[in-house]
Amino acid sequence: MTTTRSRGRSVGAQRVALWIGLTLGAIFAGFPALWMLLSSFKPNTEIFQFPPTFLPDTFTIGAYTDILTNPEKLRFFINSYLVAGAVVLLTLLAGIMAGYALSRFQFPLKSLLNTVVISVQAVPPITLLIPYFGLVVWLKLYDSLWALMLTYMVATIPYAILMMTGYFNTIPRELDEAVKVDGGNTMRTLWQVLVPIARPGIVSVGAYTFMVAWNEFLFALTLTQSRENRTVPVGIQLLMGEHSFKWSEMMAMSVLGCLPVLVLFLIFQRQFVSGMTAGAVKS
Amino acid sequence: MSPTLLVMLIMMAVPVAMVFVYSTLSNVVMERDPEFVGIENYLTLFGDEIFRKALGQTAIFTVTSVTLHLLIGLGFAMMLNSGLLPRLAAALFRVIYILPWVFTASIVVILWQLLLNPNGVINYLLEAASLIDSKVEWFSNPSLALGTVIFINVWAGYPFIMISLLAGLQGIPGDLYEAAEIDGAGWRARFFNITIPQLFPILLAVAMLDFIWNLQQFPIIWLATGGGPLNATETIATFTYNLAFSKHEFAMASASGVVLFVVSAIVALFYVRHQKARD
Amino acid sequence: MHRRLVATAAVGAAAALVLAGCSSDDGSGDTVTLDFSQWWEVELSEGVMRGLMDRFEEEHPGIEVNLISNPYSATVDLQTAAAATGTLADIVAINGASVYDLQDQGAITDLSALMDDAGFDPAELVSNDQIDGVTYMVRALNFAYPLYYNTDLLDAAGVTELPTTWAEFDEAAAAVTDPSSNVYAWSLPINVQSPAGFDSQSWLWSSGNRMLDDRQPNFETPEVADWLTFLQGQYDGGYVTPGAFTQQEQQKVEEFTAGRNAFLIGSLAHVQGIREANPDLNFSIGSVPAQDGEPSGIAGASWGLGIAENSEHKEEAWQLIEWLMSEDVNSELATEATGFPGNASSVPGFVDGDPLYELAFEVYSSSEFVTELEGLPQALDLNRNLNENLVRLLQGEASVEQTQASLQEYWTGVLSDG
Structure with missing residues (x-):
């Protein structure tokens, strides 16, 4: 745990305030998601009932069985995880290496590189769609998961570099000096000193990268066409028909999609309480 | 590694360069031999009343969203990081707080459209609590629409800031707080003299990125209102989309995209100069 | 310029092929x-x-x-x-x-x-x-778009005869609308993100009138003025489900399926969906009422x-x-x-x-199938513009004449150089 350990009654008051704040926050954050979960067990008509029902009157898991027994739909999940997983790994690797270089070394064109890396984030994807699409076709990557992985990396690597630079910057340089004095080279400094300390930062960059790759729709739709290359967001959109939406199935697909993400997060969130603060290391 | 990086560099740079070129041509994509028209597209763009309205609304949308993202993100991160919670509760809240993040934009919008439907559960609860006496049209009322869309965008976007700041908070040496406490500093002093300055590099980086991303926020606005009613939620992003895919004015759309790019690049430049000054 | 881009990209292509491992083999055999x-x-x-x-x-x-x-x-x-x-x-x-x-x-x-x-x-x-x-x-x-009606709601409101004219519809709408029990006569989704359906146009077409004349806009006619006035009357009368300006086609159907709308103008393809979703709903099908006299056109x-x-x-x-x-x-x-x-x-x-379906087929065969927007340049954009103008009209920001003039001007701009 980090810090505060005030004495006496003020801790009690703080606790109460904290619990109230956390509960309000949880309602804000969680109520819509809870509503989605409940809706996924309701038949279509009940979703639109007024006054609304909170717990499903007619409880059905039809939406879930429809998805889980359909190999085409399961494929959407596999693709999404495959793409997101690969993108996270490669992005983190690139982000850590480049972030380290930007944080610890001076080299020519550093600020130019920095500006470019940031500015690339600044072009609206819709404007890029057609020229980018053309390039992907030309590279013969159209309708492949490779196209999606590359695309998402184009979006996430600059971000990762930027954030990793930021996190490394918060780590005192004296630490690397110490390793160097002990005879370690720069790579060892990175992997044995900086990376373990920056673990919360790495997890947060990884989480962001995962979410981008996992939720992206526009390029996933445009750069693939065959069913075996579709991802979950496109699969969800396929449930929105010309005349009607398959509401409960959309909700169910979304719930199924986010469960593994939440489990992953539950595992990695320990990094945020690891107590591995820079200060602790220093002493 | 290096061929991958090369491909990536090309994939970043080539389309961006092409957008710049497009913006100086007569209608690309639709015409077989577009001509060079210089800055004409930009002049037409800035002469358009709705584009100017969209510029203003983009500013409101972005500034409000980023501010609220930062406030909520920082608030939640500090509550989660307070160290006053049992481990399990902390883990549980952490997961609940990232929930808005795990849904794709179309689901976020669909969900809020259900909740905020005139016949939806939120109106029902507000009615039951006697806070409203007729059905509120959250999306269809031109004076509420922008606020509603911003609210959804805030909901969907704060977890990114929260997680980044949570990670940043881990990096603040605990002995700083201990020393401050010995000196008798209250929580306010600790917050402004330790937390904020220590967090500043991360805060600045996420604020800038969030600013740039929200400047181009498209799916949430488009799916919720399409920029309507009466252009009340029109932003540069929805305006650009309409130019490209509804009016088939791809050159104009590129020009509109370049405007966003320039604004973002200026913000980025400030950030980089700040970084440089710090080095 | 183009050649240089291509040359730059060529370098990338080589690398990409290595990355992709192998290229796919198509067009064989x-x-x-x-x-x-x-x-x-x-x-x-x-x-x-x-x-x-x-x-x-x-x-x-x-x-x-x-x-x-x-x-x-x-x-x-x-x-x-x-x-x-x-x-x-x-x-x-x-x-x-x-x-x-x-x-x-x-x-x-x-x-x-x-x-x-x-x-x-x-x-x-x-x-x-x-x-x-x-x-x-x-x-x-x-796909034909007839008028669906909820027989239970009409019976409950004492509407025994199906409206065939706008005046009759107006009466029926007033009779069924009951905001306190959340029932409205119909929904008028006029959103701009995905304009679909013919909820506004059907009334004009069914009366034998059109927005265009020989593929050119023809909005400044007394018939169009009457049509806009009718829509305005429906909206101001409070017969239209709240949320019209951003409502989507699919939400409109859900309102009817849930038994909250007495009428619906929608594709025949909805019949099965409504039956499956709400088997208890009693509904039937007819023509969209005309201004006066026999309905003559059906949207499609x-x-x-x-x-x-x-x-x-x-x-x-x-x-x-x-x-x-x-x-x-x-x-x-x-x-x-x-x-x-x-x-x-x-x-x-x-x-x-x-x-x-027999009823629907009858309606379809006895009416002219109208698809005015189809085959026009930028049809989607024109549809957006129509909805935008309707919102302005219903919101009270434009008069009927201003709406006609605004539509005429925009559509002329698109259709004359299209």
């Missing part, structure tokens, strides 16, 4: 594979579309069909992007809203020539829409087919279209989709035995 991009597979029951394709493949050895399903809402955007990059599928399902722009973009090919080559007689088609004398799209199915949409200009197998692609348009197959498709066949001699199987 004697089998022709046709890509067929459509949104129909999702609309029809599972396996129907694939089943049809399997039969086609059986009857046409050497041709294989690869079905590509796209979300309906993204169809037009995807086709625009695909056309710009030369990746449009061999056969594309299109609707009247995008056909003009796709041919303008040079993306879809001249079907008249292919029909000639194949010896196909266009007289077999119910309608043969042409742009400058050339056919670019064949309508596989037509279509599922059309076109062939990509960049297709290398146009002849085979035409074979598939011709097969889908053949008498038996077309009526089968019509039955599955609850649409009306595009082949003039096909009869949809669903008409027999179901009183509701």
Whole structure:
């Protein structure tokens, strides 16, 4: 745990305030998601009932069985995880290496590189769609998961570099000096000193990268066409028909999609309480 | 590694360069031999009343969203990081707080459209609590629409800031707080003299990125209102989309995209100069 | 400029190929594979579309069909992007809203020539829409948009006779509307993100009037003024479900299905969905009331087919279209989709035995099928503009005359240089 350990009654008051704040926050954050979960067990008509029902009157898991027994739909999940997983790994690797270089070394064109890396984030994807699409076709990557992985990396690597630079910057340089004095080279400094300390930062960059790759729709739709290359967001959109939406199935697909993400997060969130603060290391 | 990086560099740079070129041509994509028209597209763009309205609304949308993202993100991160919670509760809240993040934009919008439907559960609860006496049209009322869309965008976007700041908070040496406490500093002093300055590099980086991303926020606005009613939620992003895919004015759309790019690049430049000054 | 871009990209391509490991091997052997991009597979029951394709493949050895399903809402955007990059599928399902722009973009090919080559007689088609004398799209199915009404709500409100004129409808609407129990006469979704349906236009068309005259806007007529005044009266009377300005087509159907709307103007394809979702709902079908007198026009949409200009197998692609348009197959498709066949001699199987469909067929056959927006340049943009102007009118920010003038001006701008 980090810090505060005030004495006496003020801790009690703080606790109460904290619990109230956390509960309000949880309602804000969680109520819509809870509503989605409940809706996924309701038949279509009940979703639109007024006054609304909170717990499903007619409880059905039809939406879930429809998805889980359909190999085409399961494929959407596999693709999404495959793409997101690969993108996270490669992005983190690139982000850590480049972030380290930007944080610890001076080299020519550093600020130019920095500006470019940031500015690339600044072009609206819709404007890029057609020229980018053309390039992907030309590279013969159209309708492949490779196209999606590359695309998402184009979006996430600059971000990762930027954030990793930021996190490394918060780590005192004296630490690397110490390793160097002990005879370690720069790579060892990175992997044995900086990376373990920056673990919360790495997890947060990884989480962001995962979410981008996992939720992206526009390029996933445009750069693939065959069913075996579709991802979950496109699969969800396929449930929105010309005349009607398959509401409960959309909700169910979304719930199924986010469960593994939440489990992953539950595992990695320990990094945020690891107590591995820079200060602790220093002493 | 290096061929991958090369491909990536090309994939970043080539389309961006092409957008710049497009913006100086007569209608690309639709015409077989577009001509060079210089800055004409930009002049037409800035002469358009709705584009100017969209510029203003983009500013409101972005500034409000980023501010609220930062406030909520920082608030939640500090509550989660307070160290006053049992481990399990902390883990549980952490997961609940990232929930808005795990849904794709179309689901976020669909969900809020259900909740905020005139016949939806939120109106029902507000009615039951006697806070409203007729059905509120959250999306269809031109004076509420922008606020509603911003609210959804805030909901969907704060977890990114929260997680980044949570990670940043881990990096603040605990002995700083201990020393401050010995000196008798209250929580306010600790917050402004330790937390904020220590967090500043991360805060600045996420604020800038969030600013740039929200400047181009498209799916949430488009799916919720399409920029309507009466252009009340029109932003540069929805305006650009309409130019490209509804009016088939791809050159104009590129020009509109370049405007966003320039604004973002200026913000980025400030950030980089700040970084440089710090080095 | 272009050449340099290409040269730069070439470097990347080499690297990308290494990255991709191997390139795919297509176009081998004697089998022709046709890509067929459509949104129909999702609309029809599972396996129907694939089943049809399997039969086609059986009857046409050497041709294989690869079905590509796209979300309906993204169809037009995807086709625009695909056309710009030369990746449009061999056969594309299109609707009247995008056909003009796709041919303008040079993306879809001249079907008249292919029909000639194949010896196909266009007289077999119910309608043969042409742009400058050339056919670019064949309508596989037509969907009529009659008026649905909830008999329980009308009975409860004491409305015994079905309204056939606007005045009668106005009375019925006033009688059924009851905000305290959350019942409204009808929904008028006039959003701008995905304009669909004909909830506003149907009233004009059913009265025998039109927005266009010889493909040019004709909004400044007393008939259009009356129509706008009628819509305004409905909205101001509070008969329209709240949220109209951003309501979506699908939400409108849910309102009716949930028993909160007494009327609905919607595709015949909804019948089955409504029955499945709410088996207890008693509803029937009729014509959209006319201003006065007999209703004469019914709104409609279509599922059309076109062939990509960049297709290398146009002849085979035409074979598939011709097969889908053949008498038996077309009526089968019509039955599955609850649409009306595009082949003039096909009869949809669903008409027999179901009183509701028989009623609908009667309405359809006794009315003129109106598709005013189809085949126009930037049809989607025009539809957006119509909705935007309606919002302004209903919001009280423009008068009826101002709305007419504004529509006339915008549509003239698009249609005269289109």
